[in-house]
Amino acid sequence: TAALESHKSETAKSFEANQQALEAHKKAAAAEMEGHKKEFDSHKKDAQAALEANKSEFMKNLDAHKQSFESHQKLSAAALEAHKKDVSALTAKIEALKGSA
Numbered sequence: 001t002a003a004l005e006s007h008k009s010e011t012a013k014s015f016e017a018n019q020q021a022l023e024a025h026k027k028a029a030a031a032e033m034e035g036h037k038k039e040f041d042s043h044k045k046d047a048q049a050a051l052e053a054n055k056s057e058f059m060k061n062l063d064a065h066k067q068s069f070e071s072h073q074k075l076s077a078a079a080l081e082a083h084k085k086d087v088s089a090l091t092a093k094i095e096a097l098k099g100s101a
Helices: 002-099
Strands: none
Touching: none
């Protein structure tokens, strides 16, 4: 029975040591996970900031292209109108010359 008591005592000590090791491991794992979470959150913030900066730059470029296109469209329309007037004037001159010939 002394051997049994000794075995029980050793088993209890071993169990307690395993419990303490498990708790230590849980704490270490939780701390590591918290570190990973903080690192992930930091990367996420950086990525979101970069995305916003890219979006802002894209919108500025898009607006500049739109303004340039609209300006070019106005200039082209004005040039077309001037060309039409020139053609009308030349047509009138041709008709006048035909009439006088």
